[in-house]
Amino acid sequence: GENVEQHPSTLSVQEGDSAVIKCTYSDSASNYFPWYKQELGKRPQLIIDIRSNVGEKKDQRIAVTLNKTAKHFSLHITETQPEDSAVYFCAQGGSARQLTFGSGTQLTVLP
Amino acid sequence: EAGVTQFPSHSVIEKGQTVTLRCDPISGHDNLYWYRRVMGKEIKFLLHFVKESKQDESGMPNNRFLAERTGGTYSTLKVQPAELEDSGVYFCATGLAVNNEQFFGPGTRLTVL
Numbered sequence: 001g002e003n004v005e006q007h008p009s010t011l012s013v014q015e016g017d018s019a020v021i022k023c024t025y026s027d028s029a030s031n032y033f034p035w036y037k038q039e040l041g042k043r044p045q046l047i048i049d050i051r052s053n054v055g056e057k058k059d060q061r062i063a064v065t066l067n068k069t070a071k072h073f074s075l076h077i078t079e080t081q082p083e084d085s086a087v088y089f090c091a092q093g094g095s096a097r098q099l100t101f102g103s104g105t106q107l108t109v110l111p
Numbered sequence: 112e113a114g115v116t117q118f119p120s121h122s123v124i125e126k127g128q129t130v131t132l133r134c135d136p137i138s139g140h141d142n143l144y145w146y147r148r149v150m151g152k153e154i155k156f157l158l159h160f161v162k163e164s165k166q167d168e169s170g171m172p173n174n175r176f177l178a179e180r181t182g183g184t185y186s187t188l189k190v191q192p193a194e195l196e197d198s199g200v201y202f203c204a205t206g207l208a209v210n211n212e213q214f215f216g217p218g219t220r221l222t223v224l
Binding site: 004006032034036042043044045046049089091093097098099100101102103104 | 114115142144146151152153154155156159166167170202204211212213214215216217218
């Protein structure tokens with residue numbers, strides 16, 4: 001079945017440093033890879049997504065890279081700020097339309 | 112534009128009782144999904160509606176869970192009778208038919224004692 005592995009489960013960085021979260025997936029038919037940010041007590045919010053015909057996508061301090069051959073994708077946050085602290089989820093979507101999520105990464109940005 | 116809304120935000124019930132969760136989608140979103148996050152683990156798919164039809168209910172844990180979407184607007188998820196392992200946060204997400212982008216509601220935190 002579909003499976004997404006996400007690492008690390010927790011990540012602490014100093015303010016201003018970069019953070020990288022990695023995910024691997026098993027379903028080769030997957031063609032949509034979103035990243036969600038969930039702040040404490042709030043709803044998961046889509047922050048960036050990438051489709052299988054693109055290798056990299058960037059939006060200000062956030063970037064996502066996709067390697068379809070290796071079946072992994074990564075979230076990169078540069079110049080981290082305290083408000084980036086949250087749980088980040090990667091996910092994969094395909095023809096089935098529902099999303100399969102990773103287990104989440106608790107990111108803490110230390111001031 | 113109003114986002115996805117869910118009611119209630121919290122529910123505490125005893126084992127054996129019944130609870131009904133409600134989700135109101137973003138207007139025009141034909142696709143509606145229910146997900147669940149249990150004890151800090153990953154968010155897991157429960158089922159998917161396209162308008163009023165169940166497209167996929169392969170993630171439903173057992174027959175104690177019943178989801179409906181009469182009229183293709185809001186959806187309800189009923190748990191009857193509730194068990195301890197049903198505790199968790201239940202999310203609803205909706206999206207347009209043309210892509211996979213999904214917008215999440217704030218979730219309902221269910222606690223079964």
